[in-house]
Amino acid sequence: xxxxxxxxxxxxxxxxxxIEYTESSDHVFLKKYIExxxxxxxxxxxxxxxxxxxxxxxxxxxxxxIEMIEKIKKKTNDSNFSFICGDICTFNAMRKFDLIIVPRExxxxxxxxxxxxxxxxxxYVHLKPLGKLIIDIYRFGKIEQNNQEPIYxxxxxxxxxxxxxxxxxxxxxxxxxxxxxxxxxxIVKIRYKYEFEKSIKYSEIQMVNYDYNKFLKLIxxxxxxxxxxxxxxxxxxYTSKDNRMIFVVEKDV
Numbered sequence: 001x002x003x004x005x006x007x008x009x010x011x012x013x014x015x016x017x018x019i020e021y022t023e024s025s026d027h028v029f030l031k032k033y034i035e036x037x038x039x040x041x042x043x044x045x046x047x048x049x050x051x052x053x054x055x056x057x058x059x060x061x062x063x064x065x066i067e068m069i070e071k072i073k074k075k076t077n078d079s080n081f082s083f084i085c086g087d088i089c090t091f092n093a094m095r096k097f098d099l100i101i102v103p104r105e106x107x108x109x110x111x112x113x114x115x116x117x118x119x120x121x122x123x124y125v126h127l128k129p130l131g132k133l134i135i136d137i138y139r140f141g142k143i144e145q146n147n148q149e150p151i152y153x154x155x156x157x158x159x160x161x162x163x164x165x166x167x168x169x170x171x172x173x174x175x176x177x178x179x180x181x182x183x184x185x186x187i188v189k190i191r192y193k194y195e196f197e198k199s200i201k202y203s204e205i206q207m208v209n210y211d212y213n214k215f216l217k218l219i220x221x222x223x224x225x226x227x228x229x230x231x232x233x234x235x236x237x238y239t240s241k242d243n244r245m246i247f248v249v250e251k252d253v
Contacts, residue, residue, distance in 0.1 A: 039099070
């Protein structure tokens, strides 16, 4: 097997994204808010993991990688859907939304506080008065209480060593993904290893390990107001024992 010591880029990952990200544990939760909304923004959208939730809704999908946008476009011909290739900090959709979704742990990829604030400010601009913004945060560093941990992270189990996440078929070929993590202060480094049939590639992401108070301060600094914080996708109110913090915030009139 040929070992390729180079990163599997986000652009390249678009080709396997549909088999890489199949989690749907958040769908019932998101569906409740989607049903009550009329004009929705999802950022980042990837290749459209959540697209089937948006029947009969007006939706704008945003992602920084054009390959992701091209893949999601091929999944639909719905005239209510629009697409933007852009950065969460700077994109301009030229309209406002009554629901904005930042799914799973995506916001935690903004590891610089200045960048995180810029993103929140841009989302604020795109939010209608009394509109809702959902940001899904995972708290790394303790044993999972509600069995909703990301597939790439298992507390202490894959710390400093690769553990297999899944083995799946793509275009009649086998792909295996492994992950490991390391913690450096408030930053969690996730390393992936992809075993293709004839090669191995690697990639790495870094994520901020927010606690409740730190993320709450960011929300307040950008003029948003917390409506609710849930500790899991079953709508239970967040407690200090929960690993997940699903912030539902509003923009005042």
